[in-house]
Amino acid sequence: MSDLLHFLTRRADGEIVHIDNAEKGEDYFCPECNGAMLFRKGERGLRRPHFAHLQLSDDCTPETMLHRVFKEQLATLIEERILRAEPLLFKWNCSYCKGEHVADLIKSCVRVALEFPMEMTRPDIALFTSDGQVRVVIEVVVTHKPTWQAMYYYEQEGIFVLQIHLESYKDLDKLNESPLPFTKMNLCYNPKCIKCEHHKRRRYMEIITGPCLRCTGEMKMAFMMDGGYTRYVHRFYAKEIETARENGVLIQEHFTQLAYGTSSPLLGCTCGHCGYFIHNGSTLGNYILPAREGEYPSQRIQMGYVCVHCK
Template sequence: MQWDCPACGGVHTGNLLKKAVKVVLEHNLGTCQPDIALLDEFNCTVAVIEVVVTHAPEQTALDYYKNNHIAVVSYKLKSDEDFNRLDAPILKPDSVDVCKNPKCSKCENYMSKKHLLIIDGNCWKCQAPMKVAALYEGNFSLSDIQLATQYGVLMKLHYSRTLGMKYVANTCRKCGAFIGDHYLFTDYVAVDSYNRQELDAGYYCHHCSSNSEDEDSEDFE
């Protein structure tokens, strides 16, 4: 099964139903009656499947599922053709309220996958070939810098007079020129003609801007 995750913005695949041993249609849970309920060996409801044809499940039902840690898999069916989707080899429901990513240790929200870009660029000043690291969001953590270094990027601490603070920037090995945050996007990330690779770099919390590694790039000297 595969689903888009509203909590982290990513796509997850997995078998949510592996704990389930029994399928019950229109199972009565007291406050609500899901279309399909999946029960585990102790007769506990582990997940419900709601097939939404006319109206979405009631808020009281959604609250009940949340409080009882029941996964909600929903299908929105608009035409007869949509019914075929229920037989597809990989089920693609419209929403599943389960996120497989870790939770942020600071704010308890689900974190998003973070990607580190390694771009084969050229130095803006001396034109020498230059490996450039970039993130779509957030600041470089110590482990991002270590990973970038393994891929041939030179990252050094620079002082910005405009920001009044030190920060880590991509630096040319030949002439020592460095790339400021703004130009990193406009002159490298946005330039499609530069080859690039995307590396897995742990998780990032877009709610409180912390990294999964819990280290700060300020430690980098």
């Protein structure tokens, strides 16, 4: 991030100003150190327009400014929602099940604080419950991740840690998204395995609608995602076959030629127009990537949970 320039500053009244809205002749100040800043339009072929300190400081960098502005605006957003008793949805990648969760993390919170001093650390943002306890902390990561000592302390105290990694001033736009997209968190809503006590992962059936590879007529194909592992229709369980059929997938038994002239019955997703069938990933791969890119419609059906540790 060494090429990150100052694109944010503030006016004397505290209003944050982006470089696109800056005007020559106005007084600007650094949101981080409060030092005076200059508006530089830039030169053709050289640097873009940006702000620069009137007096250089090694302790005040574009990274530290981005860090401060983001956490202050996020804290303000959270505080406003708490005061209005309105939900605020967060989205994060789970550190345990590796899946994605969405939840209103301020639902039971009554107060928000910046850089609240705790025994072992000082989180960027702390969220408090009505009993005065810190329930969730938010760490805004630009250059430095939370130390392992801080993470260990949070774990021992039962505090959930929500992290967001920033790379540029464009990441400030994330504050306008719903749900708010965060990088990761150590909070999992999936049930734990009774054998190994690891969090289970979600099981999905994905159904893709696309053209038959033989006649180009419309057909539906299904496969299972078992916590990141793919399983195709010839290995479906009875309940999964039933669910696929209920959602329009034509599943029939076909015979495939094996060695020495023998044949074996296999279940396959079948075209209702010409009888062409798909039973493995090599053929289904013709549909999965286009579906991911939005070329073919697809739907996901949650089918419970699976433990990938003792599966």
